[in-house]
Ligand code: ATP
């Protein structure tokens with residue numbers, strides 16, 4: 066461990082070192098991509114825990130031995146007495162006095178991992194988490210001050226949508242005129258700016274639409290409260306409210322978090338800013354790191370002002386700029402610098418690197434999205450054949466829908482991949498059902514989830530019965546579950562009472578099991594599956610879809626088990642559900658497995674990969690149609706391009722397609738204007754066929770006739786995709802010895818005709834058995 070720490074500290078440059086050792090008072094580290102901001106944050110925490118804060122008056126108490134020790138660690142030429150006495154102190158900071166906030170769970174996990182590696186046990190005691198999980202943790206402790214229980218449920222976006230649908234119905238609002246999504250977005254913005262329903266209503270004035278939204282907001286909050294639930298935005302705004310209204314709680318946390326650090330500060334919104342300011346107090350030890358050029362969440366209410374006005378908010382703040390990029394080749398960095406220099410709204414900074422020039426950026430024009438996917442697949446297989454790992458590759462796209470062509474190609478060619486975002490595990494129906502059961506077991510007043518499961522599997526309990534139960538509950542001031550549990554006492558429920566009581570009875574069984582504390586969560590989960598007959602209710606297990614669902618339910622069981630193993634004695638149903646509800650897509654990304662990863666450019670923030678593909682660089686896709694007509698949005702898209710380009714360490718591919726099917730219609734798009742902004746000499750261009758690029762401009766929709774003609778033309782002259790053509794001639798039989806560029810030698814086990822192609826099952830000598838499509842396999846006879 067000592068060695069790890071030593072290595073880390075000895076590597077950082079002088080400016081980074083300065084940031085690491087400036088531990089008291091507000092500090093802003095403002096620097097471009099890959100300049101080591103996150104690295105500084107990690108080292109700063111390590112330093113605080115190892116050596117402590119820089120209280121000047123205690124610095125003199127350093128013993129000679131302390132100094133010698135530090136000298137050894139720091140590998141620094143400046144006489145230590147100077148650095149030490151001005152920057153370091155004797156008392157180490159306890160890890161629980163440190164709060165480190167990052168943007169994604171993935172980043173938080175990485176931070177924890179790095180701290181644990183450097184500092185062992187102490188490292189894992191740091192509160193390193195996202196805004197949302199930190200707030201959830203605070204509210205679990207003091208939620209009662211806001212009239213919530215400490216078991217409150219966290220609603221995800223789907224839950225919020227259902228609830229809002231009910232509210233709009235209740236208010237008699239026609240969703241065609243005012244959609245659920247629009248209202249929720251408005252409410253989300255209101256919460257970002259800490260606007261209460263009341264304040265919102267007052268601001269609405271005579272405006273009809275706003276007044277309706279205000280009523281919906283009011284009702285939505287009321288229902289949330291009744292269900293003892295909070296949505297994602299509430300986690301932040303309620304914490305702010307808690308701290309503002311309860312000086313003792315504020316003092317508690319100000320004392321607790323003596324050192325606060327925030328990564329990706331450029332993407333904080335107003336509520337998060339207020340929260341940080343509250344926690345840090347007036348002369349707080351607050352260190353924020355960020356890059357104004359990477360602000361990409363304006364659409365979610367992030368305000369770049371937070372970073373630009375940091376020095377004003379904290380007049381004693383020190384600002385440190387880092388200018389050396391350690392991540393990318395000169396070529397990649399120059400391209401990124403060139404693109405971002407087209408933005409007017411920026412502080413402006415120069416970023417340079419000592420890294421090698423590296424190879425040129427490969428730009429490629431494909432025929433369509435399948436051809437684009439084919440090109441990417443081929444590059445990956447060739448790279449792996451030359452010694453790269455699959456996990457060296459990332460594909461970053463503007464929209465989730467772009468993943469499907471890639472996915473199809475990868476499945477067929479046997480490239481292992483994972484998608485971050487898109488179809489998320491916890492969004493699948495069967496998983497949501499099970500999570501709903503567990504939520505109600507944990508918190509019987511969670512009415513929304515109770516409604517979800519009461520008839521799932523079918524129990525012939527209708528909407529009318531539920532409405533009646535809900536009404537009785539309202540009158541009594543009890544939960545709906547209470548009413549169901551006492552169904553035979555209420556006249557309107559007499560007829561369905563046996564069914565309701567039966568349901569309540571099994572639920573009680575689960576609740577008792579949970580409260581007894583003598584069963585594991587996995588046992589509880591298995592019991593729920595069994596007693597509800599859920600699996601049987603899915604239908605015929607020979608059906609592929611049913612099999613899929615069952616395997617998802619099994620996967621959930623493994624996740625529960627894994628959670629229990631990780632948390633030992635501290636594991637609880639409450640804790641598990643909290644983890645689930647805070648799980649953002651990025652969590653499914655396990656970088657230990659050797660797979661290609663795909664995700665949106667937004668999710669890739671803070672991450673880095675040796676090789677990056679950026680498909681869909683087309684006007685109309687990236688930048689999107691709307692951004693093309695709004696200078697402000699165009700700048701935001703350009704910052705996103707900057708983020709995307711700077712994820713690459715060694716090699717960057719940028720792709721566009723001549724025509725693309727998106728949202729059900731085919732478009733012929735011009736190459737992205739961002740491509741034009743990259744100096745010609747940094748790029749090397751190839752195309753699926755000789756084709757003159759039209760000048761960048763706006764998207765041109767094409768008629769289906771044109772598409773047909775273009776398709777005919779390419780099929781006639783070039784074949785689409787070419788690689789598929791080249792291999793079509795090869796026929797395989799079981800027993801054939803073959804060689805695959807990436808997977809090596811193998812033997813064909815079976816050949817199954819499928820459409821115009823054949824599914825091959827091949828046992829590879831070193832990579833195991835794979836099922837791949839012959840036309841995509843890039844196989845040779847061995
Ligand atoms: P982003 O803006 O994308 O979040 P960042 O500024 O947080 O980037 P890091 O992720 O901390 O940058 O660092 C980028 C890469 O440079 C990492 O691989 C990191 O290990 C490496 N690095 C950082 N500082 C140094 C250094 N002084 N010497 C060598 N490598 C470094």
Ligand code: MG
Pocket residue numbers: 102103104328671
């Ligand atoms: Mg970073």
